[in-house]
Every structure is written in structure tokens, then in C-alpha cells.
Amino acid sequence: MRSIIYLSIGIFFGIILFKSEAASWFRIYEMFQFASFHMYGIIGSAVGLGVIVIQLIKRYSVKSFYGDPITITPKDRSFSRYMFGGIIFGLGWALAGACPGPMFALLGAGYTPIIIVILSAILGTFLYGVLKDKLPH
Amino acid sequence: MNWVYNPWPWYVSGPLITLVMFLLLMIGKRFGMSSNLRTMCTLCGAGKTSDFFRFDWKTQRWNLIVVLGVIIGGFIANTFLSKDSAVDLNPAMIIDLRSKGFESAGNAYMPDILFSNDVFTSPKNLLLLILGGLLVGFGARYAGGCTSGHAISGLGNLQLPSLIAVIGFFIGGLLMIHFIFPLIF
Numbered sequence: 001m002r003s004i005i006y007l008s009i010g011i012f013f014g015i016i017l018f019k020s021e022a023a024s025w026f027r028i029y030e031m032f033q034f035a036s037f038h039m040y041g042i043i044g045s046a047v048g049l050g051v052i053v054i055q056l057i058k059r060y061s062v063k064s065f066y067g068d069p070i071t072i073t074p075k076d077r078s079f080s081r082y083m084f085g086g087i088i089f090g091l092g093w094a095l096a097g098a099c100p101g102p103m104f105a106l107l108g109a110g111y112t113p114i115i116i117v118i119l120s121a122i123l124g125t126f127l128y129g130v131l132k133d134k135l136p137h
Numbered sequence: 138m139n140w141v142y143n144p145w146p147w148y149v150s151g152p153l154i155t156l157v158m159f160l161l162l163m164i165g166k167r168f169g170m171s172s173n174l175r176t177m178c179t180l181c182g183a184g185k186t187s188d189f190f191r192f193d194w195k196t197q198r199w200n201l202i203v204v205l206g207v208i209i210g211g212f213i214a215n216t217f218l219s220k221d222s223a224v225d226l227n228p229a230m231i232i233d234l235r236s237k238g239f240e241s242a243g244n245a246y247m248p249d250i251l252f253s254n255d256v257f258t259s260p261k262n263l264l265l266l267i268l269g270g271l272l273v274g275f276g277a278r279y280a281g282g283c284t285s286g287h288a289i290s291g292l293g294n295l296q297l298p299s300l301i302a303v304i305g306f307f308i309g310g311l312l313m314i315h316f317i318f319p320l321i322f
Contacts, residue, residue, distance in 0.1 A: 006166075010204060014214065015218065024247060029234070036227050064163050075281060075298035076298070090305060091317075093309070096265075099277075107208050113251065113252050113257070120267045121277075125177075
């Protein structure tokens with residue numbers, strides 16, 4: 001039963017990513033050229049509404065559908081890992097034009113070469129795991 | 138119903154992404170796509186090489202099912218919910234991209250030179266896809282999250298680490314488009 005819920009949320013998210021054009025390489029290029037409001041509108045409205053939703057959840061101690069408290073564990077304090085990791089991610093995001101969600105939506109949409117990007121992203125994650133202790137965090 | 142077949146405007150898409158994050162919170166889960174890449178490493182046996190991958194992947198099974206859904210969602214959206222998926226870009230961008238060799242700008246969803254099967258005959262473009270993927274996978278894990286975990290849920294939770302990461306995403310993206318693209322395209 002729960003698997004069906006996860007699958008449905010995924011399908012819904014995949015449709016949004018494709019139909020919003022957030023999965024389009026061109027839209028990411030246009031965003032970094034500041035040539036269109038589209039991507040800023042998507043991210044901005046998602047974050048703005050997200051702030052309201054999460055603040056309401058916290059203020060009213062909203063419970064999950066299963067009755068458990070909703071807690072969001074804060075990320076560890078650091079500067080370097082977020083800044084350096086972020087820059088590396090951004091370089092790849094602009095080059096491949098896809099981040100880890102849209103990659104999979106594009107796979108479903110039939111853009112076969114995205115498989116190369118997905119496999120490389122898995123390999124990149126593996127490299128991070130191997131080099132992790134040598135990097136500043 | 139015609140609106141379904143057109144690209145969805147930002148003021149529809151953005152709030153729907155928030156809804157996805159909200160639904161995941163309400164079933165006791167957290168929104169984050171890139172952690173699946175780590176789970177996939179574990180499934181491939183990466184635990185033998187680094188203890189970063191030594192965890193019970195079954196605790197992340199739900200997220201892999203979400204990813205399976207995203208793949209199906211991409212298929213449904215492209216096959217049944219789109220008549221013409223050409224992205225209506227800023228005309229100045231179309232001219233700019235075509236001058237860089239992206240002939241399909243304005244007529245397609247993805248650039249042909251990188252995402253049609255022709256790429257398999259172009260070592261340079263194939264290498265760019267590999268490099269892009271490597272950077273995304275490495276950077277997402279180093280930063281502890283990607284666009285969904287940091288930009289959407291992290292900023293939504295007003296976390297300083299996520300703000301730093303998102304600033305990093307933009308610094309990286311701007312460097313790539315404005316300084317590295319002129320060297321490679």
C-alpha cells in the first residue's frame with residue numbers, strides 16, 4: 001500500500017518536472033543567462049510557499065498522516081562543504097542541464113543519452129564516498 | 138483541458154513542487170532526490186570500498202520507488218500530456234544558442250547535439266555529458282543535497298547551510314555558462 005503512495009508521488013513529481021520545463025536543458029541555460037523569469041518563478045514560488053508550509057507545520061506541531069510528529073533534522077554547521085560542494089554541483093547542473101530529479105524524468109521521456117549522465121552521476125557519488133575523508137567539510 | 142498539453146506556467150509548477158514536498162513530510166519522509174544516487178552505489182556493492190556506502194539500503198527503498206515514479210511520470214508527461222514539447226525560449230537565447238551550435242534551440246525540449254542519439258558518435262559531446270554527470274553526483278553528495286533537498290526543502294526550512302549550498306549552485310552554474318561554455322562551444 002505504502003509503495004503505491006511513493007510511486008504515485010513520484011509519478012506526480014515526474015510529470016511536474018517535465019511539464020514545467022524544469023527538466024529542459026534550455027531552461028537551465030536561460031536561467032543562468034538571466035534571460036527568463038520562468039525558472040526563478042518555479043524555484044521562488046516553491047520555496048516561498050515551502051517556508052509558509054514548514055512554519056505552519058512547526059507552529060501547530062502538525063502530525064503526519066500516520067500520527068507521528070514531523071521533525072526536520074537541521075544540517076550540520078559548516079561553510080566549506082556547502083560552498084565547494086555547491087559550486088561543483090552547479091558546474092555540472094549547468095553543463096548537463098539536469099539535476100538528480102529531472103534526470104530520471106528525462107529517462108522516462110525517452111532521451112536515451114541521459115543514461116550517460118545518470119551513470120556518471122552515480123560514479124561521481126561513488127568518487128565522493130571514496131575521497132570524502134580527504135576533503136574539507 | 139487544453140492547458141494540460143501546454144507547458145505549465147511557473148505559478149502552477151512551483152506550488153505543485155511544494156505540494157510534493159508537503160506530501161512527503163506528511164507520510165514521514167523527506168524530499169531529496171540525490172540521496173538515491175548514494176543508495177544506487179550501495180546496491181552496486183560500493184560498501185566494500187567505502188563505509189560511506191555501508192548502510193541498510195532498505196531504509197531508502199521508499200525513495201527508490203519515488204524515483205521509479207519520476208521515470209514513469211516523465212514518460213506519461215512526454216507521451217500523453219504534450220503535443221509539442223518545444224521550449225518557448227527568449228528569442229535572444231535562440232540566436233545565442235544557435236550561434237554556439239545548438240541548432241535545435243527554440244524547436245525542441247532538449248538540445249539535439251547533446252541529447253539525440255547522435256551524441257554517441259561525438260566523443261567530445263559524450264565526454265561533456267560524462268563530466269556533467271560526475272560533477273552533479275560528486276557535488277550533490279559533497280554539499281549534502283541537491284536542488285530538492287537544499288533549494289526547496291532546505292531553504293523552505295530557513296536553513297543557513299542550504300542557503301550557502303544554493304549560492305554555491307549559482308556560482309558554479311554562472312561560471313560554467315559564462316566562462317567555460319565560451320571555451321567549449
